[in-house]
Amino acid sequence: MAPATVHPSAHGLLLEPHGPEQQRLQAALERLGLEVTVSGSVEEAELVLESEPISIIIADYDLFVLRHEPRFTFNVPVMVVTESPALPPAHAAAINAGAELVLDVASFAQPPVLKHYVDALTRGFARQREPVPERSSVGEAFALPAPELQDESGRLDARRVADFLDVPLKTLVTGLADERAYKAVFKTPNGTTAQTILQPVFNIIATLRRGFAGDRSAVLRWLRTPRPELRGQVPLDVMLKPGQIRAVSALVSQAWLGIPD
Secondary structure (H helix, E strand, C coil): CCCCCCCCCCEEEEECCCCHHHHHHHHHHHHCCCEEEEECCHHHHHHHHHHCCCCEEEEEHHHHHHCCCCCCCCCCCEEEEECCCCCHHHHHHHHHCCCCEEEEHHHHHCHHHHHHHHHHHHHHHHHHHCCCCCCCCHHHHHHCCCCCCECCCCCECHHHHHHHHCCCHHHHHHHHCCHHHHHHHHHCCCCHHHHHHHHHHHHHHHHHHHHCCCCHHHHHHHHCCCEHHHCCECHHHHHCCCCCHHHHHHHHHHHHCCCCC
């Protein structure tokens, strides 16, 4: 089978500090047939954008989010690469800085997944840039109250989250963490351990709830429908496999931002 390739005219700008990681990401993009220009700083990237026909920016989280003081809106889609896309502060900060998508760096080792996101971003960017009335940001979606998931103090309650997803508490917690965490959460379902392991799940549910106008049945239907982006797997099943929830977080953010399949 021939390797997957992106549109032959696509030209990517890789914003990544020089080093082994830059070389690895560049090689992954070039294997897809993407012409790549590399920049080691935001300032250099801005000069490249003025002189070359860039289709997409693939940016290191630290360079794009932490060191970038936006002086203008990029006229091309931005994919931010990080090792922790499921963490709400990292995710919301990247989106607020102007990114369209936050992607796990591990996706670069999976050509079909990487191709899907590059194609989706470049195809859907023009429509995404059109203003949508009264549309909240991903960060605002994370901040929404969810009484069916939280106790009276606003802390996530593991039993309520399990009930919402219609899965056993032990299945939920051991899938996200391990048996030791389950013992702690079983004893204190709204404790510190529960807050840590449930936050990525809350991000996913909160975003889907907002997208489906609070309709729990629609959220569950989405989570239980096999997705080609997950190689035909069901999002809920993937979420409950150790270390796999990032893939679902990235997929949900893509859907929230209106990027087409």
